[in-house]
Amino acid sequence: MTKQPDFIPxxxxxxxxxxxxxxxxSRRHFLGVTGLGMAAAVLxxxxxxxxxxxxxxxxxxTLNFTTWPSYFAQENLDNFTKNTGVKxxxxxxxxxxxxxxxxxxxxxxxxxFVPTNYAISTYKDLNLIQPIDLARLPNYDPxxxxxxxTAEGIIDGQVWAVPKDWGTTGYTxxxxxxxxxxxxxxxxxxxxxxxxxxxxxxxxYQLTTIGNALKYFGYSFNxxxxxxxxxxxKLLIEAKPHLFGIxxxxxxxxxxxxxxxxxxxxxxxxxxxxxxPEFVYVLAKEGGEIWSDFYAITKDAPNPDAAYxxxxxxxxxxxxxVEVQAHGYPSPDSRTNKLVPKEMLDNPVLYPAAEALSxxxxxxxxxxxxxxxxxIMARFKAA
Amino acid sequence: MRxxxxxxxxxxxxxxxxxxxxxxxxxxQAMVWQGFSLDWYGKAFSNPLIMEALTTxxxxxxxxxxxxxxxxTLTALGLQRVxxxxxxxxxxxxxxxxxVPGIVIGISTLIAFVTVxxxxxxxxxxxxxxxxxAVIAAHVLFNTAVVxxxxxxxxxxxxxxxxxxxxxxxxxxxxxxxxxxxxxxxxSILAGFLLAFTFSFEDFIIAYFVAxxxxxxxxxxFSSIRRGVTPEINAVGSVVVLSSFILLIAAQLILxxxxxxxx
Amino acid sequence: xxxxxxxxxxxxxxxxxxxxxxxxxxxxxxxxxxxxxAFGERAPAGGYAAAFTFDNFLNLPARGKAFINTLTxxxxxxxxxxxxxxxxxxxxxxxxxxKWRVTLxxxxxxxxxxxxxxxYYAWIMxxxxxxxxxxxxxxxxxDIRIINTPWAVLIGAVYGYLPxxxxxxYVSLEKLDKRLLEASxxxxxxxxxSFLQVTLPLALPGVATGAMLxxxxxxxxxxxPQYLGGGKVFFIGNALVDLFLQSRNWxxxxxxxLALVAIMxxxxxxxxxxxxxxxxxxxxxxx
Numbered sequence: 001m002t003k004q005p006d007f008i009p010x011x012x013x014x015x016x017x018x019x020x021x022x023x024x025x026s027r028r029h030f031l032g033v034t035g036l037g038m039a040a041a042v043l044x045x046x047x048x049x050x051x052x053x054x055x056x057x058x059x060x061x062t063l064n065f066t067t068w069p070s071y072f073a074q075e076n077l078d079n080f081t082k083n084t085g086v087k088x089x090x091x092x093x094x095x096x097x098x099x100x101x102x103x104x105x106x107x108x109x110x111x112x113f114v115p116t117n118y119a120i121s122t123y124k125d126l127n128l129i130q131p132i133d134l135a136r137l138p139n140y141d142p143x144x145x146x147x148x149x150t151a152e153g154i155i156d157g158q159v160w161a162v163p164k165d166w167g168t169t170g171y172t173x174x175x176x177x178x179x180x181x182x183x184x185x186x187x188x189x190x191x192x193x194x195x196x197x198x199x200x201x202x203x204x205y206q207l208t209t210i211g212n213a214l215k216y217f218g219y220s221f222n223x224x225x226x227x228x229x230x231x232x233x234k235l236l237i238e239a240k241p242h243l244f245g246i247x248x249x250x251x252x253x254x255x256x257x258x259x260x261x262x263x264x265x266x267x268x269x270x271x272x273x274x275x276x277p278e279f280v281y282v283l284a285k286e287g288g289e290i291w292s293d294f295y296a297i298t299k300d301a302p303n304p305d306a307a308y309x310x311x312x313x314x315x316x317x318x319x320x321x322v323e324v325q326a327h328g329y330p331s332p333d334s335r336t337n338k339l340v341p342k343e344m345l346d347n348p349v350l351y352p353a354a355e356a357l358s359x360x361x362x363x364x365x366x367x368x369x370x371x372x373x374x375x376i377m378a379r380f381k382a383a
Numbered sequence: 384m385r386x387x388x389x390x391x392x393x394x395x396x397x398x399x400x401x402x403x404x405x406x407x408x409x410x411x412q413a414m415v416w417q418g419f420s421l422d423w424y425g426k427a428f429s430n431p432l433i434m435e436a437l438t439t440x441x442x443x444x445x446x447x448x449x450x451x452x453x454x455x456t457l458t459a460l461g462l463q464r465v466x467x468x469x470x471x472x473x474x475x476x477x478x479x480x481x482x483v484p485g486i487v488i489g490i491s492t493l494i495a496f497v498t499v500x501x502x503x504x505x506x507x508x509x510x511x512x513x514x515x516x517a518v519i520a521a522h523v524l525f526n527t528a529v530v531x532x533x534x535x536x537x538x539x540x541x542x543x544x545x546x547x548x549x550x551x552x553x554x555x556x557x558x559x560x561x562x563x564x565x566x567x568x569x570x571s572i573l574a575g576f577l578l579a580f581t582f583s584f585e586d587f588i589i590a591y592f593v594a595x596x597x598x599x600x601x602x603x604x605f606s607s608i609r610r611g612v613t614p615e616i617n618a619v620g621s622v623v624v625l626s627s628f629i630l631l632i633a634a635q636l637i638l639x640x641x642x643x644x645x646x
Numbered sequence: 647x648x649x650x651x652x653x654x655x656x657x658x659x660x661x662x663x664x665x666x667x668x669x670x671x672x673x674x675x676x677x678x679x680x681x682x683x684a685f686g687e688r689a690p691a692g693g694y695a696a697a698f699t700f701d702n703f704l705n706l707p708a709r710g711k712a713f714i715n716t717l718t719x720x721x722x723x724x725x726x727x728x729x730x731x732x733x734x735x736x737x738x739x740x741x742x743x744x745k746w747r748v749t750l751x752x753x754x755x756x757x758x759x760x761x762x763x764x765x766y767y768a769w770i771m772x773x774x775x776x777x778x779x780x781x782x783x784x785x786x787x788x789d790i791r792i793i794n795t796p797w798a799v800l801i802g803a804v805y806g807y808l809p810x811x812x813x814x815x816y817v818s819l820e821k822l823d824k825r826l827l828e829a830s831x832x833x834x835x836x837x838x839x840s841f842l843q844v845t846l847p848l849a850l851p852g853v854a855t856g857a858m859l860x861x862x863x864x865x866x867x868x869x870x871p872q873y874l875g876g877g878k879v880f881f882i883g884n885a886l887v888d889l890f891l892q893s894r895n896w897x898x899x900x901x902x903x904l905a906l907v908a909i910m911x912x913x914x915x916x917x918x919x920x921x922x923x924x925x926x927x928x929x930x931x932x933x
Contacts (some may be wrong), residue, residue, distance in 0.1 A: 064596065069609055087431050089598065092609040101891045105691055106497050107513040109596020126691055192742055198791060204877055245794050245876030249609055253876075257775040258793060302596070302922075374893030376707075380886065382712045382880050385892065388737045391730070395757050395808065400769035402760070454664045461661030473662070476669045482910050483673075484866020486883050487903045490890055491676035494683060494694070494900075524672040525679050558700030585762055588883070592890070604763045612767065620764045631752045 006262040021163055059084045063306040066091045066113035069249045070271060073326035086306045094248035095205040103128045103298065110298045111307040117152040117292045118207075118363040126166050129296045132159045136308040139316040141335065149292035149332035153364075161294035162311060165329035167266030168290040168352065169208050185215040185284045189239060191261065193283040197242040200349060201250045201262035206377035207363055208263055208289060209236070209246075215286045216271060222367045229376055236380040246381055248343065254279065269349050270328025281349045284380075287359030292332065396591035399624060424622075433619055436603035443515055443590075443599060444583040447522040451579040452572050454523065455530025459538060462531070480528035489592030492521050496593070513592040513595030520592055522583040529582075530575030537571040577634055677907075683900035692894025702901035712885040715907070719796060719879070720864040723803030724857050727811045730804055734851065735815035736845075739822070748914055751816060758809035766802060766873040773798050773874070776903050794876030802874040803864055810863075811856040818852030819845070823875075854921050858914065865910055 063086050065077075071218055077088045091110070093099050096119045102108055104126065115123060123129045134140065142150065154162035171188055175181070178196060182188055192200040202209045211221040213232040223229065244259045253259040253267055255276065264272075271283035297307045297312070313319060321339035324331050330350045331337060337345065344350055367373065406424070410417030427433050445504040462473055493513065500511045546568070587601040594602060598617070607616045651907035687697040706713075738750055756767065771777055773793040782790050792798050822845065830840040864870075877884075882902065889899035 070611065089432050090610065091606050094609070095892065097892045097894070101692065101894045104691075104894060105493060105890075106500070107595035171654060204892075240878070244689070245878055247877050250771075252611070253774070256771075260801060371688060371690075371692075371895070373891075374692075374895065378888050378893055379708055381877060382709050382885055384737055384741065385734060388734055391734050391808070392753065394805065395754065398765045398772060398805070399760060401768040401771065402764050454668060457661045458665040461658055462666070464658045464661070475663070476665075476673065478914075479911075480669065480673055482862060482864065482914055483677075484883070484910070486866045486886055487680075487907055488672075488676070488870055489905055490886060490899065491680045492672065493890075494661055494896060495676040495679035498679060498694075520668075520672050524668055525667060527668060531665070581759060585758070587763060588866070601761065601763055604761055608763060608767050616764065620761050624756065624760045627756055628752065631756055631759070632749070635748045635752055 020272050037274075056220050059086050059306050059309055061090050061303050062087045063112065063285070063303055063310055064089045064091065064108075064110045065106075065310070066093060066110045068092065068114060069094075070251065070268065071114070071327050071329075073322045076314060076322055076326075078317055079135070079319075080310060084306070084309060086309070088310070091120070095203070095207075097206065097374070100368075108298065109302055111301040111303050112297055112310055113294055114164060114293050115161060115296050116363065117149075117294070118365045118368050120152055120294060120296065121155060121365045122369055123296065124155055124160050128166075128299050129160055130299050130301070132162060132297065133308075134159055134162075137162065137312045137315065139155055139312045141333070146332040146334070152292070152325075153294050153296075159262065161296040162292045162315065163332045164295050165267075165331050166290070166292035166322065167329045167350075168283055168357075169263065169291065170269075170281055170283040171212075171261060171262035172254070172264040172269050172272060172279050172281050174254065174257075174276075174278055175280050176256075180237055181252045181280075182375065183285055185212055185288070188261070188282075188284065189213065189216045189235060192239050193242050196260050199258075199260040200239075200242065200251060201247060201259045202243060203243050203248045203250075203263050204246050204381075205248055206373045207367055209380075210373055210376060211289060211363070211367070212263055212284075213239075215284065215288060218286060221287065221289055221361045222364045224366055224370050224373070226372060229372060233376045233380065236376075239383045240380060240383050264328070266349060267328035270344075270347065283352055283356045284358070285359070287361060289363055290360035291363060293329075312334070402617050403621045403624065405612075405619045406614050408614045408617075411613055423618040427615045427618040427622075428490075430615060432598070433603065433615065436598045436600045437619065439515055439597055440584055440600040443518050443522065444580045445598075447519050447526060447583040448576045448580040450519070450523045451526035452576040455527045455575055456534050456568065458527065458531040458571055459534035462535065463538060477528040477531055480524050481532075481605050485525070485586065485589045486592075488521055488524065489589040492517060493592045513593050515594065515597040517593040517595065518586075518597070518599065520585075521589045522579070522586060526527045526575070526579035526582060530572070530577055533571045533575045533578075534568055537568055541567055573634070573637065661718075680900045680903055683708055683897050684904050686900075688895045688897055692896075697897075702898045703905075705898060706901060706905055707880070709885045712880050712882050713905070713909070715796075716865060716881045716883075718797055718805070719881070720861060720867075723800055723807070723864050724861045726756045726800060727804045727807050727860055728815075728853055728857050731808055731811035731856065732815060732849070735812045735819055735849075736854070738812070739816050739819035740824075742891040751813070754812045762806065763869060763873075766806070766869060769798070769802055769805065770873060772803060773801070793874065794878050796875070796879050798874040799871055799879045802870045803860075803867075806870060807860040807863065814856040814859075815849055815852040818849050822848050850921075853918075857921075858890040858917065861911065861917075862914075865906070 065088050066302060067090065069092050071092075072090070077090070081087055093102075096116050099113060099115065100122065101120065103110070103113075105124070115129075120129075134142065145163055146166075149166045150163045153159060153163060171182075171185075171198075173182065177199070178191070180187070180191060180195060182191055186304065188200075202212075210229065210232050213235050214221060214223050214228060216235055218230065219225075219228045219230055219232075223232075243255060247253070250259065250262040250264070251272060254262055254272060264281065266281070272279040273281070295311045297304060297311075301307050314323065315333070317333065317335040317339055320331055320333060320336040324340050327346065328344075328350065331340070348356075405461075407419050407421065408416055409420030409422065456471070458477075465473075486620055497515060500513075504510055539591060541564075545563050546559060549563045554562065586599075587603065587605060590599045590602055591605070604616055604620075607613070683694050684702055685698050685700070687695045687699060687701075689695040735753065738747055738754075742750060770793060773779075775793075779790045779792060782788075792801070798850055827840055828846075830844050831837070834841050835843070866883050868887050871879045871881040871884055872887075875881075875884075886899055886902055886906075889895050889902060
C-alpha cells in the first residue's frame with residue numbers, strides 16, 4: 001500500500017464510499033484511498049482518540065448484533081472483525097415491538113441491540129438490559145453529546161444505553177411519478193386515497209403508522225386517547241385498500257417503482273436520494289416524530305466484553321463518521337459531526353431547520369406499550 | 384401437452400434461474416446486474432456466519448432425519464402389534480401431529496418451554512435455553528408421524544407369506560426382521576428419511592420461533608433479505624440447488640434399483 | 647394384524663415408547679399450554695398473565711378477515727395446484743419416454759429443495775413493476791399490478807407447492823395398468839371417456855393425498871402471504887406472527903392458534919370422510 005494520508009478530504013471520502021458501495025471499486029481500493037485500512041491496521045496508533053490495540057486482546061467468539069435495515073457501514077463491522085477476531089452476526093428487525101417481543105420470549109443470544117429512546121425504560125423495567133459502565137467506553141464522551149438525544153438512555157442517574165444517532169420520521173415521495181407536491185400528513189393520506197392509490201406504503205409499526213394517522217386529524221403523535229385512536233383506526237382501515245404494502249423495509253419497492261410514496265426515516269431518504277434525486281423527503285407541517293436510537297447491551301449477553309469493545313469502537317468519532325455517511329442519520333456527537341462532510345451537515349433532510357423541528361414530538365414509552373394501539377395496528381393489518 | 388409441460392418447467396425454473404444468475408453478478412446488489420464474476424462463491428464460503436448457518440441447518444436436518452426414520456419405523460412396527468383404543472389413540476396423535484400447522488407447533492413449543500424454563504432456571508446451576516435442539520425436537524414430531532405413515536403403508540402391502548416362510552425356516556424373530564422385513568421396508572424408510580431431511584432443511588417458521596440464539600440457513604436468509612440481498616446468498620442458494628439435484632438423482636437411482644418407487 | 651399370541655408385551659411397549667415420549671413432550675404438553683394460555687390475559691407489557699376469561703375467544707371475530715382470507719385462498723390455491731399439477735404428472739407417468747422419466751420427476755421436485763425464501767424473493771422481483779407487468783405493458787396491457795395482491799399469493803402457492811403435488815399423483819398414475827386403458831379403447835370408449843372413467847378415478851387417491859398436504863401447509867403459511875402479499879394479503883399465519891412477535895398478546899394468540907387447529911381438524915375430517923372415503927384409502931403416498 002502506498003503511503004496515504006490518514007484521512008482524505010471528506011467530500012472525496014463520500015464519493016469513494018459511494019463507489020465502494022455500488023461495487024465499482026474494490027474494498028482494498030476503498031480502504032487504501034480513504035486511509036481506513038491504515039486506521040484499521042494501526043488501530044490506536046495513528047488515529048488520535050483510539051485506545052491502544054492491546055485493549056482488544058483476549059476477545060473472541062461471536063457478537064450478536066441486532067439492528068434495523070440499512071443501519072450500519074459493513075466496512076466498519078469488517079474492520080472490527082479483522083482487528084478483534086470477533087465475528088459479527090447481524091440480525092435485522094422491523095420494529096421496537098418486534099425486538100421487545102423477541103427479548104421477552106427469552107433465549108435470544110443477542111449481545112448488542114439498537115432500541116429507540118422510548119423503549120429503553122421498558123427494557124429496564126422488564127430487566128432485559130444491563131447498566132452501561134462508561135469506564136469501559138473510553139472513546140465515548142458524554143460531554144460532547146447533544147443532551148436531548150441522550151436523555152432517555154439515562155434513568156435515575158444510571159446509564160442504560162448510549163446514543164447511536166437520531167432522526168425524524170416524515171415521508172418521501174417520487175416527484176417524477178406524482179404531480180402533486182404534498183407537504184402535510186393530511187395530503188399524504190388524501191393522496192393515498194386518490195392519485196397515488198395502490199402506490200403508498202406505511203411502516204409495519206404501530207408507533208409511526210398510527211402516530212402519523214393521528215396527525216391527519218391534528219392530534220398528538222403520542223395520543224393514547226381511545227376516541228382519537230378510534231378516528232385514526234377508521235382512517236387507516238379506509239386507506240388500507242389504497243396501500244401498496246405495509247412494510248418497514250420500503251426502499252426496494254420505492255426503487256423498483258412499485259411504490260411512489262412511503263412513510264420514511266431520515267437516513268432512508270438520504271440513501272434513496274443518492275441514486276434517485278427525484279425522491280423528496282417531507283417533514284410534514286403538522287409535525288410528527290423525532291427520535292434517537294441507542295446502543296444497549298442485553299441482560300444475558302453471552303459476550304459482554306465484545307459488546308463493550310464493539311460499542312466503544314463504533315462510537316469512536318472517526319469510525320462513527322463512516323457510519324453516519326453510510327446510513328445517513330446524524331450523530332448527536334459533536335466530535336463526529338466535525339468529521340462529516342459539509343454537504344451532509346448542510347442537508348436539510350439530515351439537519352432540518354429549527355422551525356421544522358419544533359412541531360416534532362419524541363415518542364413516549366406508553367405509546368410503545370399501549371395494548372389498544374397494538375390491537376388497532378393488528379386490526380388494520382388484518383382488515 | 385408437451386408444450387404445457389415445458390411451460391410448467393419454465394415456470395418452475397424462472398425464479399431459480401434468477402437466483403443462480405444473480406450469484407454471478409459482480410455488483411453488490413443481487414438484483415442489479417453489473418457484470419460477471421465468481422467472487423461471491425468464494426465470499427460465501429469464507430463467510431463464517433453463512434458457513435455456520437449452513438452447518439447448523441445440515442446438522443439439524445440430519446439428526447432430525449435419522450431420529451425420525453428410527454422412531455417412525457419403530458412406531459409403525461409397534462402399531463402392528465396393538466389394536467383397539469391404543470391403536471386408535473396413536474392414529475389420532477399421528478394425524479394431529481401432521482395436521483397442526485408448523486406455526487402453531489413453533490408457537491406452542493416456544494411458550495411451553497419458555498414458561499417451564501423461567502420456572503426452573505433459578506433452581507438450576509445451568510441455564511436451560513431454546514436452541515438447535517428444540518428445532519430438532521419440533522421437526523422430529525412432524526417427521527416421525529410422516530415416516531410412521533409411510534412405513535405402515537408399506538407394511539400393510541407386505542406379503543405375510545414371506546415372514547411366515549422365514550419363521551418356518553426357524554429364523555429367530557430378530558433374524559426374520561433383519562433379513563426379511565427390514566429390506567422390504569427400506570425404500571419407504573429411505574423415502575421418509577429424505578422427506579424428513581427436506582422439511583427440516585427448508586423449515587423457516589418453526590425454527591424462527593424456537594431456535595433461540597442459533598441461526599439456521601433459512602433464518603440467515605430471512606435476515607439477509609431484510610437487509611438487502613447480496614449475491615453471496617444467491618451463491619449459497621445455487622450450491623444448494625446443485626447439491627439437491629445430485630442427491631435427488633442418486634436417491635431415485637437407489638429407489639429404482641430396489642424395485643419400485645416407494646409409496 | 648393380530649399375531650400377538652406369545653409375543654412379549656414388553657417389546658411392543660419398547661417399540662412405542664419413543665413415540666409416546668415424543669408426542670407427550672412435543673405435542674400434548676405444548677398444546678395443553680396453549681389451551682391454558684387461551685383463557686389468560688395479556689400482561690401489561692405483553693406476554694401472559696394468569697386469569698380465567700373467555701374474552702380471547704369472544705374476540706376472535708376481530709381476526710375474521712384473516713380467517714376468511716386463509717379459508718378462501720388456501721382451498722383455491724390447493725385446487726389450482728392440483729389442476730395444474732395433474733397434466734404434468736399424467737405426462738410423466740404415461741406419455742413420456744421412460745428414459746427421461748426419473749430426470750424429469752427430479753426436476754419437478756428439485757425446486758422444493760431450494761430455499762423457499764429466496765424463491766419467493768425472486769418472485770417479488772418478477773412480479774414487481776420491473777418484471778412481468780413491464781413486459782405486459784409492452785404487449786399493450788398497461789398498469790397491471792400483481793405483487794401484493796391475492797393473485798400474487800395464488801401464483802406463489804402454485805409455484806411453491808407444485809413440487810409436492812406432482813409426485814403423489816404421479817405415483818398413483820404410474821400404478822395404473824395400461825391394459826385397462828387399452829381394454830377401454832378396445833371397447834370403443836373415446837379417449838375422453840377412458841380418461842374420465844378409468845384414469846381419473848384411479849388417480850384420485852394421489853390427488854387427494856397431495857391436496858391434503860398442500861392444504862395443511864397453505865393454511866399455516868406465513869412467508870408466502872408476507873412476501874408476495876406485502877402485508878396486505880393477511881393470513882392467520884401472519885396474524886399469529888403479529889400476535890406473538892409484535893403485539894405480544896400471547897393469550898389471544900393462543901386462542902387464534904386453537905381456532906386454526908379446530909378449523910383444520912373439522913375440514914380435514916370432513917375431507918377424509920367424503921374425498922378419501924373412509925379409512926381404507928388413507929394411504930399416504932408422498933414420494
